[in-house]
Amino acid sequence: MAGPVLEMRSIVKTFPGVKALSDVTLTVRQGEVHAICGENGAGKSTLMKVLSGVHPHGTYEGEIYFEGELCRFKDIRASEQRGIVIIHQELALVPYLSIAENIFLGNELATRGFINWNETLRRATQLLRRVGLDEHPETRVADIGVGKQQLVEIAKALSKEVKLLILDEPTAALNDEDSGKLLDLILELKKQGITSIIISHKLNEIRRVADSVTILRDGRSIETLDVRAPETTEDRIISGMVGRDLDHRFPERTPHRPEEGAAPALEIRDWTVLHPIDQHRKVVDGVSLHVRRGEIVGIAGLMGAGRTELAMSVFGRSYGRYAGGTVLKDGREIRTRTVAEAIGNGIAYVTEDRKHYGLNLIDTIHRNISLTALDKVARRGVVDEHEERQVAEGFRTSMNIKAPTVFEPVGKLSGGNQQKVVLSKWIFAGPDVLILDEPTRGIDVGAKYEIYTVIDQLAAQGKAVVFISSELPELLGMCDRIYTMAAGRLTGEVPRAEATQEVLMRHMTKDTQDKEVTR
């Protein structure tokens, strides 16, 4: 067994008022893929920032040994010179520059300030071949998908003679196919002798590529497990992350018994949406579905299946161009041409991207919660701030939003607590139908359970819930019925009793091929 290439000993990192890391120890062996996992806020990203010199030497306590030498990085450049390269969760590419320009950004192949384009293109082509990306190096980065952009990032890392590659949630924005390719590439690089550290929420990925996994919790390193050992199960890792055995990941649900005769709370018929720019492309193609009061209905699909596009289009035509279809509420046709109309008809859409579409991050918790239904705390256009505060305090308690006061800016909260604010906001609007788009994306296991409980309660109160998710176990655990979509079309409807991951995946992947042919 190879010796350690990296040792981080007793790392302590304090921010004003918060101890982000207290006594973290990490040992990574030469040539392995080492996973780091932990709940949000456990200190994973901070640890990697310490390692890569984002937090320079002197701002933390403890020692870093790389290839047996004590390292004191003063910035990212210093760590990159030693061959440690970090790829952040948010990609750091310039969209309007070409792939080649991005690969050598800050590291240009130049003589006396003049770029040597031939050499740049030649080297870029080599690197792209190495990461298996079949694109011309002069293509603009904006014109390729996120998955390919991720590969460009890795090519960029390889251009720097990387020895230790750190990937912070590399597959968070990728679909399953792209994720698979990326993970294969990590294994391929491992064969070439490159050691990797991968931060991930997705336990199945860890099991697939990692040799060992270090679990962080509340800024401490809890344990390092050998992934190949039979006793290292997903549940074992989860219990390490949350510090308790997770007997159930979902609240107990009594399956919904449909009321005979009653019209569904929401019914969508033949909904079709065109792409906002390429108007020959049907992003959603003749989708019909319904959901009853008290029912939780899932929509499963791979990235690009059109789930979010369907939901946003129904919710006030907020995406693309409407090209047909009707919405019925309790059997009566309703108008949802604007967001205000949709809200007025008792529909709520909780976005998958809370930072961009869900919250005003610079504003306070209480103002975010009241925004959609300000008239409920206002008289003749004048907001009663005391009443508003009271409402927000109520949600802070009932939803267990962890914040000192409701005057805290939402941007300062953790992902899970932000999600609770978004949910509070839409619950306060008092809808009959809630469309939840990836309501647990990017939040930790403990907060997920709380969100599931809230969703369950909403259904129990007689709300109709549409639950869009990319995590199949979550749909299986929560839904009464699950629709599947692929390439803009509805491809299946599976009742709870018959649903398994395999069945859903089969529906989610079918039909796509036919569609390519018919177009």
Added chain:
Amino acid sequence: MSTDVTAKTPAPAPPGRSGPARGGSLLRLVLNGLRRNMRQYGMLIALGLIVALFAVWTDGDLLLPRNVSNLVLQNSYILILAIGMMLVIIAGHIDLSVGSLTAFVGATAAVLTVQHGMSWPLATVICLLAGAVAGAVQGYLIAYFGIPSFIVTLAGMLLFRGLTEILLEGQTLGPFPDGLQKIGNGFLPEVGPDTNYHNLTLLLGLVLIAFAVYQEIRDRRRQQEFSLDVLPRNFFLLKLAAIAAAILVVTLLLASYKGAPIVLIVLGVLVVGYGYVMRNTIFGRHIYAIGGNLPAAKLSGVKDRKVTFCVFLNMGVLAALAGLVVAARLNAASPKAGLNYELEAIASSFIGGASMSGGVGTVLGAIIGGLVLGVLNNGMNLLSVGTDWQQVIKGLALLAAVGFDVWNKRKSGS
């Protein structure tokens, strides 16, 4: 310490300044309040310091009743513009056309009253309508047509300046009828027995004190009703006394000269009115929401286009009002009137705590920012500092204010 008070007193103190979670100690109450309004308190303190410095340097001339009165008259139009500009910036936009628009409205007023002998009240109404139309057209192009506000108002800046010169044929036009002049130069009329002070101004001051005290008490009672934390009784009384004293000082200063300028009354109404709209109405909330995060506001059912349109319409009306005040004060409409006013209004907003990316700022902040610039102007004039150095110092003041804000934010985390 009198000028900062003029800004502070007309607006009822912001609600929520003293309400952290239950069980907080007094210190925490105060600290929390301070922390949340760091920028505004910081600027208020800075304004106090600037006033104190210039008061010393000018041997007290700065605070002579005559000069305080002048200071108000000199800065009123920038302050009026700053209120509107603050709304525009909070909504995430910018308006470069207001300087030219003030000149254009002044010119319109001159053509109507001087050349055509129209009665001044009618001319005033027409001028305000002209401002509204100008604002509405720009607002329509920005909100519904989707041209960036920087471009639309840059075009407006050139366009209105040109129209002004066409209207005036390059000449300066005046003088205005008496009624119109009063808007820029007039004071409240003298009534009642002969005291050493201006009676109506005294009365107004007393009414204002009563109003402020009433507001404070009502607010405190509401907070108690909802069992939120309030300041202990003693401190509350102390605060009331401080507010009353502050209003009294300004009132006496003004009352011992010619009384309260009419434009100050107008300004006071605007500050209270707009402060209330921004803080307490749904419309105000929607402005903050679209500036803070436009996509999120849209998906929350905020009618973003309508709000943007109204913000620019409003800016047009306020620019027209400022134009009338400038013209009346100078008693002439000039093709070069209102030069660089847009920049002063924008600078006031940023000194007063607005953010380039929108979503942040208060009406009171804009006034404080405007007064910082105004006191700098006035103080340096008294010290006979040349306009060359005045520009340099004002530029540095803007940098320092925003720089402090950036530094403060970086220090407090992120």
